[in-house]
Amino acid sequence: MRIEYDIKLGFKDVMFRPKRSTLKSRSEVSLEREFKFLHSPETWTGIPIMAANMDTVGTFEMALALSEKKLFTAIHKHYSLSKWNNFTSNLTKDKNNFIAVSTGIGQNDSDKLAKIIQQNPNIKFICIDVANGYSEHFANFVKQTRELYPKKVIIAGNVVTGEMVEELLLCGADIVKVGIGPGSVCTTRVKTGVGYPQLSAIIECADAAHGLGGQIISDGGCTTPGDIAKAFGAGADFVMLGGMLAGHDESGGKIIESNGKTYKQFYGMSSSTAMDKHVGGVANYRASEGKTVEVLYKGAVENTLQDILGGIRSTCTYVGASRLKELTKRTTFIRVNEQENTIYSK
Numbered sequence: 156m157r158i159e160y161d162i163k164l165g166f167k168d169v170m171f172r173p174k175r176s177t178l179k180s181r182s183e184v185s186l187e188r189e190f191k192f193l194h195s196p197e198t199w200t201g202i203p204i205m206a207a208n209m210d211t212v213g214t215f216e217m218a219l220a221l222s223e224k225k226l227f228t229a230i231h232k233h234y235s236l237s238k239w240n241n242f243t244s245n246l247t248k249d250k251n252n253f254i255a256v257s258t259g260i261g262q263n264d265s266d267k268l269a270k271i272i273q274q275n276p277n278i279k280f281i282c283i284d285v286a287n288g289y290s291e292h293f294a295n296f297v298k299q300t301r302e303l304y305p306k307k308v309i310i311a312g313n314v315v316t317g318e319m320v321e322e323l324l325l326c327g328a329d330i331v332k333v334g335i336g337p338g339s340v341c342t343t344r345v346k347t348g349v350g351y352p353q354l355s356a357i358i359e360c361a362d363a364a365h366g367l368g369g370q371i372i373s374d375g376g377c378t379t380p381g382d383i384a385k386a387f388g389a390g391a392d393f394v395m396l397g398g399m400l401a402g403h404d405e406s407g408g409k410i411i412e413s414n415g416k417t418y419k420q421f422y423g424m425s426s427s428t429a430m431d432k433h434v435g436g437v438a439n440y441r442a443s444e445g446k447t448v449e450v451l452y453k454g455a456v457e458n459t460l461q462d463i464l465g466g467i468r469s470t471c472t473y474v475g476a477s478r479l480k481e482l483t484k485r486t487t488f489i490r491v492n493e494q495e496n497t498i499y500s501k
């Protein structure tokens with residue numbers, strides 16, 4: 156056994172130190188970024204915030220709403236081929252910049268992926284997503300996917316350490332997804348004791364990825380627009396959101412009326428709710444690693460997006476970044492023991 160003694164940080168452990176700035180207005184901030192990729196010849200321009208590939212968040216409806224504002228959606232892997240064909244038949248070609256098709260690493264997953272891509276060749280992004288990105292089988296799957304799809308942009312995850320980011324990039328991933336256990340409906344840290352505070356994971360993984368010319372997605376743990384800004388400040392190229400985009404018209408999940416209030420169901424993809432729905436229950440050798448919750452119904456996602464994007468533009472003006480790209484260079488984090496004043500929150 157060994158112990159690493161340096162303390163790893165989460166979003167709640169830091170704040171941005173304000174800096175002098177020449178920006179006159181938050182309207183002067185551009186949140187768009189342009190990326191070239193390590194393997195794929197594609198280029199991408201957009202606002203690098205994405206909906207998670209959860210069946211309550213990464214829906215076709217979410218993709219239509221988010222792509223309007225140049226945000227991205229990792230579509231969940233449980234749509235059938237015919238649902239995909241139906242969705243893409245009404246899709247303008249440019250919208251393919253803002254969606255990924257997701258896959259697991261089983262034979263069924265790769266067969267279904269092949270069919271979806273064969274029938275929808277304009278799809279540009281593939282998101283290979285597993286809970287534990289440390290297995291050899293997963294790395295081999297990434298390699299095989301790169302061989303099959305040399306031009307697609309491949310996202311692979313999840314991992315939390317630099318050496319595995321490098322390995323996945325070398326296996327053919329363009330973008331590595333980072334986060335084990337920070338999610339709002341995640342119970343991995345409780346069930347397994349495994350995890351890595353998200354801010355430190357981002358800092359370490361971004362450094363590893365950028366050294367090789369790859370990108371990272373910070374996945375999970377953002378509960379406020381300020382957390383998203385901190386993820387970008389720490390070096391994330393993209394930020395993926397689950398819970399913050401749950402509960403909207405465009406989200407999946409049942410509507411629940413209770414005590415005169417309206418809620419929407421939201422659950423982890425490793426929860427018993429998800430496993431009952433998609434694979435007929437929790438296998439007898441494993442535990443669920445996700446929660447099922449009810450979130451207050453929030454209406455159209457557009458309003459939430461304005462709140463998020465407005466918050467991040469404001470962060471940028473506080474540190475003098477006229478473009479999101481400059482935010483990390485202009486970031487000094489201070490370690491803190493307090494966040495917001497909660498006297499009027501419940």
Ligand SMILES: NC(=O)C1=CN([C@@H]2O[C@H](COP(=O)(O)OP(=O)(O)OC[C@H]3O[C@@H](n4cnc5c(N)ncnc54)[C@H](OP(=O)(O)O)[C@@H]3O)[C@@H](O)[C@H]2O)C=CC1
Pocket residue numbers: 259260284285286287290313334335336337338341343375423424425441444
């Ligand atoms: N970011 C995170 O912290 C987490 C995210 N999730 C999300 O939920 C989805 C469903 O998760 P889940 O059903 O748990 O697993 P996955 O769908 O990710 O499982 C992928 C494959 O990896 C194998 N595997 C081996 N060890 C592990 C392990 N420790 N954890 C998970 N899989 C393992 C699984 O086999 P077998 O099932 O036979 O073991 C399975 O074949 C994920 O794809 C991810 O989107 C889930 C948990 C954590």
Ligand SMILES: Nc1nc2c(ncn2[C@@H]2O[C@H](COP(=O)(O)O)[C@@H](O)[C@H]2O)c(=O)[nH]1
Pocket residue numbers: 207208209313334336337338339340341342343344374375376377395396397398399422423424425426444445446
């Ligand atoms: N450990 C688990 N993690 C999960 C599960 N379902 C999804 N996730 C991860 O959470 C993020 C979203 O995080 P949020 O804080 O923004 O809500 C998602 O992208 C997955 O990586 C699960 O059942 N268990």
Ligand SMILES: [K+]
Pocket residue numbers: 207208209284374
């Ligand atoms: K995900």
